Amino acid sequence: MSKRVYCLYRVSTTKQVDLDELMQADIPMQRKSCREFAERRGWEIIREEQENGVSGFKVSAANRDKIQLIKEHAELARFDVLLVFMFDRIGRRAEETPFVVEWLVDHGIEVWSVNEGQQRFDNHTDYLLNYIRYWQASGESKKTSVRTKTALAQMVQDGKFRGGTTAYGYKLVGSGQLNKRKHEVKRLAVDYTEAAVVREVFRLCIELGYGKGRIVECLGENGYLNRDGNPWSEGSIGYMLHNSVYTGILSSGETKSSPFDELKIIDDTTFVKAQLIMSMRCSNTQDRNIPLNTKGKSLLSGNIFCGYCGGRLVLTSNVRSYRHTDGTTVQYRRMRYVCYNKSRHRADCGGQTGYIVHRVDDPVSSEMEKVLKQLANDKNWPKAQTTNSEKLTELTRQMEQAQQERSEAVARYEQIRLRTSELLAKSKALPDGMLLDLASDAYTVAAEAEERVAAIGAKLTEETQIGNRISEFHEKILIWSRIFDICSVERKKMIVCELIDRVTVTRGYAIEITYRDEILRMLETAKKLPKGSENKQ
Structure with missing residues (x-):
C-alpha cells in the first residue's frame, strides 16, 4: 500500500504567487517538484495545502490555519507523510518550528x-541538526528583514516610492530611472483633484472643529467619494488627518525623510494644529480647551470653568413649557452650563449649579467681536513683534553668557579631576576631604550652569514660538474680524478657542476671560486690553 501524502506549499509574499489556467493563486515550482518527488517514490498525494503571502518567520504556527489543520489530521492518522519543497516552508522560527516537526514525527x-530528504530523530545528532536548520533559517530571515528595512529607509530618504498603496491625494508617475529588473521606477506626485479634498478635510477639522463622523457626513453631502467611488469611512478620515505625508515627509517604519516641497499638500502649521485638536479631544485633563465637538448652539465647550471649584462646566439642556393667557402651552429647550463637580457632588463648590447659556455666550461673543475689531484696526500691532524681537535678543544674550559660564565650569571641573589623577598617580597624599570638596564644588557649579542653559533655552523656544504665532494670528484676525458676526456657530467656537484659554464664571454671571499669550501680547502692546480681562498664566 502506497503512503498517503500531504503537501504544504508556502510563499512569504503575494508577489511570489502565480495564477494558473483558472486564474487561481498557485505556487507552481513547489507543486511540480513535490509531485515529481512523490511519483518517483510511489507515494499518493491525497491533499495539497497552500499558504499565499504568509511569513514563516513573522507568523506563529499557532496563527497559521494550514499548520493547525495538518496537526489536527495527524492526530486522526489521515496521512503518513508531510512533504515540502524545503523544510523552511514549514516555518522559520528557531524557537518554534523544530518542535512542530518533532511533534509531527512523534505522532507517526x-x-x-x-x-x-527526511527529517529523522534517531539520535541526539538528528535533534541538533533539526534545531540548527531552523536556527539558520531564522537568522536568514532576520538578515533579510534588516536589508529590506535599510533599503526601504534609503528609498524614502531619497524621495522614492517604497511600494504599497498610494496615499489619497497622490499619484504615481514615471521617474525616468530603471531598477535592476529594467522596470521604470515610479515616484509620487500630487494629484490636484484629490489634494483639494484633503485640504477640505483639514479645513473642516481646524476651522469648524468637525470630528471624523461629521467630516464623513459633510463629504457625503457635497458628493465627495473616495478613490474607489464609495462613501468615505471614519477610519480613512482618521488616517488622513494623522498622515504626515501630506506635509511632504515620506516614512518607512521609524525612518522619516526630510520634507519634499513638491509633495506638500498641507503646510506644517495646519498639520500640527490638526494633531493638537485631535490629541486634546482624546485627553480628559483640565488643560483641554478645545471643544469635544462643535455641535449645538452654545459658544463655549470645553473651555468654560467654575470660578469657585475650578471644575469644568458641561452643557445640559431640558424641555420646559409655559402657558399663554389664552390657554395655549408653548414648549422650549433651556440650555445651561452646569458645574459638573457640584451637580455630581464631586467637590465642595460654593458657586451656582448652572448658568443659562445665552447669558454667558452673549457677553463673551460681544467681547470677542470687540477685541477682533480693535486688533484688526490697530495700526501699531507690529509693536508686539518688536517687543518679541527685543525679548529674543535679550534671551539670546543671556544664553550666550550662560553657555560661556557652563564651558568655564566644565573646564574647571575637568582640570581638578585631571590634577587629582596626576597627584594620585605620583602617590602624593592629599589632605583628608580636600579631594571630595574640590570635585564636589566644581561639579555643583557645572550642574548649576547646565540648568541655567536649559532654563534659558526653554524660554527662548517659547518666545520664538510666540513670535511666530503673533505674525500668524494677525493675518487670521484680519479675516476673523470680518466674519465673526456672520459665521456659523461651529466656526465661532473654533475662533474663540484660538483667542482664549478659558472663561471662568462665578455667581451673578461675573465673567473672566483668560486670553492666550500671543493675543494678550498684542492687546497689551496696543494698550487696548478690555477692562476686566486678564491672563492668569
Missing part, C-alpha cells in the same frame, strides 16, 4: 523535503 508522520 514522516516529514520529508524534496531538497533535504
Whole structure:
C-alpha cells in the first residue's frame, strides 16, 4: 500500500504567487517538484495545502490555519507523510518550528523535503541538526528583514516610492530611472483633484472643529467619494488627518525623510494644529480647551470653568413649557452650563449649579467681536513683534553668557579631576576631604550652569514660538474680524478657542476671560486690553 501524502506549499509574499489556467493563486515550482518527488517514490498525494503571502518567520504556527489543520489530521492518522519543497516552508522560527516537526514525527508522520530528504530523530545528532536548520533559517530571515528595512529607509530618504498603496491625494508617475529588473521606477506626485479634498478635510477639522463622523457626513453631502467611488469611512478620515505625508515627509517604519516641497499638500502649521485638536479631544485633563465637538448652539465647550471649584462646566439642556393667557402651552429647550463637580457632588463648590447659556455666550461673543475689531484696526500691532524681537535678543544674550559660564565650569571641573589623577598617580597624599570638596564644588557649579542653559533655552523656544504665532494670528484676525458676526456657530467656537484659554464664571454671571499669550501680547502692546480681562498664566 502506497503512503498517503500531504503537501504544504508556502510563499512569504503575494508577489511570489502565480495564477494558473483558472486564474487561481498557485505556487507552481513547489507543486511540480513535490509531485515529481512523490511519483518517483510511489507515494499518493491525497491533499495539497497552500499558504499565499504568509511569513514563516513573522507568523506563529499557532496563527497559521494550514499548520493547525495538518496537526489536527495527524492526530486522526489521515496521512503518513508531510512533504515540502524545503523544510523552511514549514516555518522559520528557531524557537518554534523544530518542535512542530518533532511533534509531527512523534505522532507517526514522516516529514520529508524534496531538497533535504527526511527529517529523522534517531539520535541526539538528528535533534541538533533539526534545531540548527531552523536556527539558520531564522537568522536568514532576520538578515533579510534588516536589508529590506535599510533599503526601504534609503528609498524614502531619497524621495522614492517604497511600494504599497498610494496615499489619497497622490499619484504615481514615471521617474525616468530603471531598477535592476529594467522596470521604470515610479515616484509620487500630487494629484490636484484629490489634494483639494484633503485640504477640505483639514479645513473642516481646524476651522469648524468637525470630528471624523461629521467630516464623513459633510463629504457625503457635497458628493465627495473616495478613490474607489464609495462613501468615505471614519477610519480613512482618521488616517488622513494623522498622515504626515501630506506635509511632504515620506516614512518607512521609524525612518522619516526630510520634507519634499513638491509633495506638500498641507503646510506644517495646519498639520500640527490638526494633531493638537485631535490629541486634546482624546485627553480628559483640565488643560483641554478645545471643544469635544462643535455641535449645538452654545459658544463655549470645553473651555468654560467654575470660578469657585475650578471644575469644568458641561452643557445640559431640558424641555420646559409655559402657558399663554389664552390657554395655549408653548414648549422650549433651556440650555445651561452646569458645574459638573457640584451637580455630581464631586467637590465642595460654593458657586451656582448652572448658568443659562445665552447669558454667558452673549457677553463673551460681544467681547470677542470687540477685541477682533480693535486688533484688526490697530495700526501699531507690529509693536508686539518688536517687543518679541527685543525679548529674543535679550534671551539670546543671556544664553550666550550662560553657555560661556557652563564651558568655564566644565573646564574647571575637568582640570581638578585631571590634577587629582596626576597627584594620585605620583602617590602624593592629599589632605583628608580636600579631594571630595574640590570635585564636589566644581561639579555643583557645572550642574548649576547646565540648568541655567536649559532654563534659558526653554524660554527662548517659547518666545520664538510666540513670535511666530503673533505674525500668524494677525493675518487670521484680519479675516476673523470680518466674519465673526456672520459665521456659523461651529466656526465661532473654533475662533474663540484660538483667542482664549478659558472663561471662568462665578455667581451673578461675573465673567473672566483668560486670553492666550500671543493675543494678550498684542492687546497689551496696543494698550487696548478690555477692562476686566486678564491672563492668569
